Amino acid sequence: MKNGWLILLSGILWSCSHSGTPSDIDFSKLPYKTLSEYGLFTGDLKNFSQAEGVTPYEPVSSLFTDYAFKKRYVWMPGNTHATLPDDPDAPLDFPDKTILVKHFYYPLDFRKPEGEKRVIETRLLVKNQGTWEAYPYLWNDEQTEATLKNTGASIPVSYTDKQGAKAAFNYVVPQKTQCRSCHNKNGVMLPIGPKAKQLAGQLEKWQQTGILETGKDLSAIHPLVNPFDVSRPLPERARAYLDVNCGHCHSQSGPASTSGLYYNAEEDRPFHLGVWKSPVAAGMGGGGLKFDILPGQSKASIVTYRMNSTHPGVMMPEMGRVTIHQEGVELIARWIDSL
């Protein structure tokens, strides 16, 4: 009898903690309550060991989220593949049942990025029956599991930064409904990072492993550059930074189209980049300044003023951060001063 009870118990435990493989996911039952149920990772969840078929990727220009470190992965069902869209600002066309995964974490000491870390949240973007859905998972204090949390949270974060200084603030996990504030093209939820211009040097590998099929010439893509690669020209660095941090919203098909200010890398009309452009509805975000960009004068430009603020009525981007990205402000200021 004793044995039978143990078998029963282990059976229950197994069924609770079992992570199958992503191929076992029942998409009609999503979202799962916990991250481990998807089977995207093997072993201890915290180790981020991706399961077979889960491909890590990295955009060349990364969105600033309060200095959080990020790891990104894509999974597609076997024998399916992504294709390249015609619009250079659109994400890849992914097959149904694609899952995009993004961990947000802080190393305790930024000088040892692979050392001890605190994982805050993992966001999934799942394509099901043609539409993307966002599922946010919040990690527990024990760092053993992440649980679906649709209503957001505020999590105290502290770490030692690259200069050895202590940093501490309340990291804001967005609500599920806030996802579309950025993940939005003409009102439709879409991924932001996995665009061809962001995946320079990685798409060839995707092609080799069969998760990308395209007749298009990959060498014809205009890739973004790493905004903090000082060997690259300043304008390209600035535009790459603005593309990923602003352009998802500030584009003709983004929610901030209302402003007439566009920062996707393809935009080339000075007025729509903010040059000598007065704001329409900046309110206190205008800071008493006349123009979004006043060439040569970053201190008199609204763009840098808003990047350099943490007041929720002033700051841009208006969510996804509670701190100032000093290096980003510096980069854009230098660029404006050079115009």
Next chain:
Amino acid sequence: MRLSVLTPAVFLLLLAVSCGKKEQATSLNIEKLPKAGPEQVEKLIEQFVDAKEGSVIEIPEGYYELPTQLILDNVNGVKVKGAGMFNTVLSFKTMTTGGEGMKIAGNNILLEGFTVADAPGDNIKTQHCEGITFRQVNTTWTHGKKSENGTYGIYPVQCRNVLVEHCEVSHSRDAGIYVGQSENIIVRNNYVHQNVAGIEIENSDNAEVYDNHAENNTGGILIFNLPGLPKPFGSGTRVFNNLIKANNHENFAIFQDGNPVSMIPPGSGVVILAGDQVEVFHNKIIDNRTLGVAIASYQITDLPVPTHPGWSPYTTRIYIHDNTYERAMALPDLSKDWGKLIAAKCLRAPDILYDGILDPAKGKDAATNPMQVFVDEKTEDLRFFRMVIPDDGNVMGIRMEKDAKSFAGSYPVSTDVSMIPSNK
């Protein structure tokens, strides 16, 4: 057209201007409301997150302090109903990220019977909605620090079939009720006070603004077309039967901001900027100390005039008639360039001020009315002023003509808002 030179006489006038401040009454009394606990707040956020097509979100009486935005994310047919305009109060004063308090996307949405207060950006923004009704919604900023007030109170943008009625909107740092880049609009029976702009219709088509009470804003009702927006231009607005009273509030939009609203002089009743097909009639335009109705082209802002397909800086096809004017026993504003210009050149508040700026493609002599600006007021001693700007643009050389007769005639504007399901 910068007015940097003030004559000593004007300075004397400035000293003579009284700075009497008037505060409007509101029925909002947060103190008396039960404060919602953390569970109630969390439940409310959940109701928005989980809203499905046709959901009705009822919010009981109380004061709710929200740490995060309330968002309806592309769901249709949702009704959000409070326990009454002043009984359910949603405050966003402690929120640390996200600009707007309430943010709505979806079709056939009803927002009714609650207050939204103290959002860092806009109180309620609705975008890409077809069918959006605001009814008995109050929005305000309560902290009394005007420099911390947000931009818009009620802010439908890129919407179709918009109804805003029986709402109260106060203390917005830009426009209280701002309808932007939208089509088919009714704004009626609202009370707007102590905003920079009471009601603003911008780059929008087919709008009716009537039976509103706009008092003690900087500017009462504004009809604008601004350049460089996805919806490049708007046409067809009728403004009628409104009480537009004593809109003499200090302009607390940030001075020198490029936003034209920051240039509105206190004491402005109705301002039409780069407007097309605007009819203003049967309004009571009372005690606005700087101007009753201004008809202006974008050039007057002194901002660069960009060229954008579909947009024009010129105001045209305007019809102002049968309004009632009563003038304030006060001097025109001197805090803004427009006010200084009026004070210096008109010496008193005009009922109607026309900047006389012409599209050269349409004509060269304002007295022949090439821009089709028509004025038919019954007021016997109507104060109509038309600016004549010298070719060199020198402000000091501006003359005022009082030739209302050149603009006699009519231009009835047709609007049709019958598609708005306003009687539900």
